[in-house]
Amino acid sequence: MESQSNDQQQFDAQVNRTGKLALEILAGIGVFAAVVMSTIALMQSTDSSSTTTVIRNATAAPATHALPTSVSATIEHVTKGCHTLAVEGAAKSSPNAIIHLATGGVLKVQDNDVMPHQLYRVSGPTPSFTGADMARMGARSSVTFPTAGTYVLSTKAGEDYMKGIQTIGEDNTLHIRVVVGGGAPA
Numbered sequence: 001m002e003s004q005s006n007d008q009q010q011f012d013a014q015v016n017r018t019g020k021l022a023l024e025i026l027a028g029i030g031v032f033a034a035v036v037m038s039t040i041a042l043m044q045s046t047d048s049s050s051t052t053t054v055i056r057n058a059t060a061a062p063a064t065h066a067l068p069t070s071v072s073a074t075i076e077h078v079t080k081g082c083h084t085l086a087v088e089g090a091a092k093s094s095p096n097a098i099i100h101l102a103t104g105g106v107l108k109v110q111d112n113d114v115m116p117h118q119l120y121r122v123s124g125p126t127p128s129f130t131g132a133d134m135a136r137m138g139a140r141s142s143v144t145f146p147t148a149g150t151y152v153l154s155t156k157a158g159e160d161y162m163k164g165i166q167t168i169g170e171d172n173t174l175h176i177r178v179v180v181g182g183g184a185p186a
Helices: 002-046
Strands: 052-055 070-078 082-087 096-101 106-111 117-123 128-130 140-144 149-157 175-180
Touching: 070 096, 082 096, 096 106, 117 128
Parallel strands: 052 096, 070 106, 096 175
Antiparallel strands: 070 082, 106 140, 117 149, 128 140, 149 175
16 A cells, blocks of 8 residues: 555656646746737837828818818827827828828827927928927827928927836937828818
């Protein structure tokens, strides 16, 4: 009986060691797969530094080239590049946007980033800004484009509202090119 009990203990110990090893291997594979999938998802969702968003009125007949009179954009926080633009009608966010508007059109911008942004003109005709200094999360600005032409806007980002915000790589510089005119208002 003692021999049988000893054999059973040895068998149980071997099963225990083998089971632990198998579980450790499977856990390692699972962790590795999760890290790879998370990395791929992060790269796809935030690596938009070279993508340009083009906004047009999709419902307009091509012959009329009708342009929208208003477009909305949101400044969002992202892990890679710190901030990006989500433009109404665009497939994905990007730090660069090209927006087509009718003469007199309005761009509405909301700052949902973890830092303030000041919207300013880089080049082109002078637009009319309302609330360009978006000094808090949720702040809104609107820009009216009174004449036809190509307007280039950017933002100057401030310091994070909260300490400890982690991002990957250099902060994106947001660029918005607004092409005004060239068609009838939508």
